Amino acid sequence: MFAKPIPGRTTAAAEGEVTVFLIGMRINHFWALHHWFPVFVQMPRMLKELSKHPDGGLLGYHLLTGSPRTYYVVQYWESKEKLLAYAAAPERLHRKAWSMINLMEPKSGRHVGLWHETYIVQPGSYESIYFDMPAYGLAAAHGVLPIERRGATARDRFARGKSGSKAD
Structure with a gap:
């Protein structure tokens, strides 16, 4: 199923602070499947769990690959507090x-690498434009505006974001 493009130019309806979380892995040795595959399957399981609990704060995500070795997810969160709460919740998959x-790490022989980056973006420090696109990225997470x-x-x-003025 493919989302239909929204005709014309649109932008994200995000207001205020935006929380973006990037997380990924790099397969350092393909032949060591028993070391990297258990790590590889964890993210889809966590995304499924988060999708079942929208009150947890995950607004949207995109699975991406940088090469046959690297896989990552761009996630948009309601707030850094909800991201941190999910990460620390003992009953959650994370x-x-x-x-x-x-x-596994001490025995892994460096067969898989992991990374994450978190960005808390202040109003006036982000903007977006989409041409004949379905809702994507920030717009998929926060909604779309003409x-x-x-x-x-x-x-x-x-400038609109810095002044805090709302044309909506």
Whole structure:
């Protein structure tokens, strides 16, 4: 099933602070399947869990690959507090996965690498534009607006965010 493009120019309906979380893995040795595959399957399980609990704060995500060795997820969260709460919740899959990874790590022989980055983006420090696209990225997470509601140029959209004024 493919999402239909929204005609024309649109922008994300995000307001205020935006929380973006990037997380990924790199397969350092393909032949060591028993070391990297258990790690590889954890993220889809966590995303499924988060999708079943929308009150947990995950607004949207995209699974991506940078090469045959690297896989990552761009996630948009309601707030950094909800992201941190999920990461620390003992009843959620993240804690169980992290425990498994910590147990495997000394024996893994560096067969798999892991990374994450978290960005808390202040108003006036982000903008977006989409041309004939379905809701994607920030717009998929926060909703879509016609571009005219936020400004015709990137400069206009940045300025709007800094002033805190709302044209909506």
